[in-house]
Ligand SMILES: Cc1cc2nc3c(=O)[nH]c(=O)nc-3n(C[C@H](O)[C@H](O)[C@H](O)COP(=O)(O)OP(=O)(O)OC[C@H]3O[C@@H](n4cnc5c(N)ncnc54)[C@H](O)[C@@H]3O)c2cc1C
Ligand SMILES: *[C@@H]1O[C@H](CO)[C@@H](O)[C@H](O)[C@H]1NC(C)=O
């Protein structure tokens with residue numbers, strides 16, 4: 001029976017593909033559901049209609065000159081799971097919008113597997129994320145350039161205008177700003193983008209109090225604006241259109257405004273199987289309808305499209321390395337075990353994998369007397385009825401809050417007394433011991449360069465390592481390690497590379513110093529809740545791990561059981577680094593050894609920024625669009 005269905009499906013796919021009998025549809029919209037509607041060639045082909053892909057497509061088609069095709073796996077969706085801001089969790093709970101991937105068992109996490117979340121819809125992960133709108137610090141972006149030496153144009157100064165172009169900042173309502181003590185500074189923002197950074201029309205009073213409570217611990221830095229590039233305690237906006245009070249994302253901010261342009265085409269439900277290479281020049285791509293077995297790179301249901309100028313890979317941190325490897329660009333040994341002919345032996349592809357680990361200590365205030373609080377939405381019927389009424393009438397009130405708007409982003413020396421010793425240990429480690437045994441020497445050199453940079457950052461106050469999210473209520477918020485030291489891999493499954501998801505291995509805690517850094521983050525978290533004069537009256541109880549956990553060994557055991565290596569920020573797998581440091585793309589985001597092929601998405605980040613990644617992806621994409629259109633900036637613009 002299954003076989004019969006397969007045969008029927010193949011026949012159907014063949015009929016659809018042999019579309020010569022069909023008159024070509026005259027479509028007002030240039031969004032195609034089927035490969036047969038696509039032209040034979042475009043100036044640019046973009047693989048992946050996600051956060052970066054749609055941003056670049058919008059910019060490249062803006063002047064009406066270049067033709068662009070975006071090929072996206074998912075569909076256009078108007079689902080309420082995407083548009084709803086309340087709570088910030090609806091997108092990531094809707095499995096129809098997400099890839100179905102589990103990591104390989106994590107050997108240092110008692111063999112636990114981790115759900116790998118990434119958006120599978122037009123808009124990509126910007127359609128499903130929690131809408132926290134933050135940047136890393138200036139040093140995070142200067143670090144990227146530092147791997148290329150002092151002449152790099154990847155600096156905070158150079159990237160700032162792209163952050164400003166990327167988002168349209170709409171300040172919070174004056175009354176809310178005053179009553180909650182929100183600070184912001186518009187000089188770090190722009191107001192032209194179709195993607196909005198907005199604010200809810202309500203804040204819980206407990207949020208302001210919990211921001212203020214960081215003053216109870218000496219040496220805490222406070223920052224007036226989340227976009228200033230300085231670590232500290234600060235307020236930040238939400239990826240939300242403040243007029244509609246709906247998620248603002250790459251689809252609404254870039255696709256929708258480009259959709260009427262005759263030079264912009266998007267084909268949905270289509271999986272790119274490989275980049276076509278003539279010698280070492282990228283000349284196009286092949287794609288198949290989602291659901292059809294690929295079998296190999298090309299088959300009867302596959303469509304080939306030519307790129308006259310460039311192919312731009314924007315499939316995200318998990319899938320961009322997969323597409324490169326399937327195209328013969330990657331480590332020779334891996335590719336030959338999958339019977340893929342190596343076109344460019346590029347060992348860095350799929351290596352250097354990073355994500356932000358989430359830690360799971362849990363506190364509850366037994367005497368939290370500040371109301372209303374987020375818990376009141378569930379515990380106080382009068383309050384929740386009011387919240388529902390103002391939302392229904394005016395789209396205002398607590399239901400306009402996504403996941404909150406305040407957090408601490410703290411440098412290591414301000415949370416730990418042993419920053420110097422941890423930094424020295426990191427600098428003098430035998431770095432090769434912490435990567436897979438067969439790691440290429442160039443990748444190892446890149447890892448070493450990163451660890452030396454982190455050793456400096458661990459001692460100074462310019463890079464945030466510890467992120468405590470403020471809940472505003474009785475239950476504690478998320479805890480994140482912003483600069484993990486372990487590096488994982490994302491490689492094709494060599495058993496059946498074209499029909500399987502890549503093998504995602506976080507290699508969590510493979511560098512043992514991660515556990516020490518995380519232990520100090522958790523010790524600081526305990527200090528903030530339990531040993532702080534400004535939180536004392538709330539009388540915190542520690543639910544996890546429990547006050548008996550104090551030594552490094554105990555913390556490590558707790559972390560092995562509980563840490564999640566992902567905040568859904570996969571990055572680093574097509575790193576922008578010199579080739580001798582295991583890089584995959586150069587400073588203009590061009591793949592080494594290939595002409596006409598760039599990568600533009602979270603995978604190019606050589607090291608994670610100390611903040612959730614979406615705003616950085618938008619800024620990188622804006623800069624990439626300029627690199628594609630105008631080339632490398634001259635010295636004056638750096
Ligand atoms: C659940 C979740 C919560 C998050 N929360 C936040 C947050 O609150 N704040 C924040 O700043 N960041 C957050 N992030 C991270 C942020 O959203 C991502 O870093 C960012 O959107 C990644 O952009 P990208 O362009 O690299 O990839 P994506 O936006 O994921 O785009 C990749 C696109 O390529 C498509 N694709 C992949 N393979 C193929 C193929 N072979 N053929 C065709 N198309 C393909 C995908 O379907 C997808 O649309 C979150 C992410 C997730 C998943
Ligand atoms: C994890 O899996 C490996 C391989 O299957 C096994 O050898 C090991 O004992 C397991 N470890 C734990 C803690 O279960």
Ligand SMILES: *[C@@H]1O[C@H](CO)[C@@H](O)[C@H](O)[C@H]1NC(C)=O
Pocket residue numbers: 190191
């Ligand atoms: C946009 O920013 C510019 C420059 O800062 C400012 O002059 C202008 O008033 C702003 N427009 C809006 C609508 O806020």
Ligand SMILES: *[C@@H]1O[C@H](CO)[C@@H](O)[C@H](O)[C@H]1NC(C)=O
Pocket residue numbers: 179180181205208209212
């Ligand atoms: C706001 O700041 C003022 C001055 O520092 C302080 O008096 C007030 O309590 C703060 N309000 C809140 C809600 O934290």
Ligand SMILES: *[C@@H]1O[C@H](CO)[C@@H](O)[C@H](O)[C@H]1NC(C)=O
Pocket residue numbers: 218219220221413414459460461
């Ligand atoms: C970092 O900040 C802490 C706390 O404010 C301070 O004690 C320390 O001297 C600072 N370190 C450096 C290198 O500036």
Ligand SMILES: *[C@@H]1O[C@H](CO)[C@@H](O)[C@H](O)[C@H]1NC(C)=O
Pocket residue numbers: 183224
């Ligand atoms: C932050 O804002 C406050 C109030 O506007 C101001 O007094 C202070 O100088 C600002 N701090 C910085 C670092 O800009």
Ligand SMILES: *[C@@H]1O[C@H](CO)[C@@H](O)[C@H](O)[C@H]1NC(C)=O
Pocket residue numbers: 256257260
């Ligand atoms: C796109 O075209 C349609 C039909 O011509 C029009 O109604 C719509 O306003 C246009 N949208 C944009 C964003 O220009």
Ligand SMILES: *[C@@H]1O[C@H](CO)[C@@H](O)[C@H](O)[C@H]1NC(C)=O
Pocket residue numbers: 278279283
């Ligand atoms: C490949 O490139 C060569 C040399 O530039 C050219 O002659 C040939 O036509 C190209 N082949 C295809 C299929 O594009």
Ligand SMILES: *[C@@H]1O[C@H](CO)[C@@H](O)[C@H](O)[C@H]1NC(C)=O
Pocket residue numbers: 337338339494495496497
């Ligand atoms: C690779 O080729 C060998 C020999 O032809 C074959 O046994 C093996 O199944 C192939 N593997 C894949 C993934 O195609």
Ligand SMILES: *[C@@H]1O[C@H](CO)[C@@H](O)[C@H](O)[C@H]1NC(C)=O
Pocket residue numbers: 371372380381382383386
């Ligand atoms: C419930 O909420 C209402 C409205 O905010 C408030 O007036 C009331 O005091 C709350 N009740 C309790 C028991 O907290």
Ligand SMILES: *[C@@H]1O[C@H](CO)[C@@H](O)[C@H](O)[C@H]1NC(C)=O
Pocket residue numbers: 389390393394
């Ligand atoms: C909605 O807004 C209108 C106009 O500001 C106001 O009169 C009305 O009371 C609001 N409705 C609710 C339920 O708050």
Ligand SMILES: *[C@@H]1O[C@H](CO)[C@@H](O)[C@H](O)[C@H]1NC(C)=O
Pocket residue numbers: 104493494495496500503
């Ligand atoms: C690799 O793919 C094969 C074939 O689909 C599958 O059986 C196997 O479980 C995959 N390997 C892993 C580690 O997921």
Ligand SMILES: *[C@@H]1O[C@H](CO)[C@@H](O)[C@H](O)[C@H]1NC(C)=O
Pocket residue numbers: 367369536537538539
């Ligand atoms: C509980 O909180 C109230 C209000 O802040 C305070 O007056 C009281 O002392 C607290 N109780 C305890 C036992 O700390």
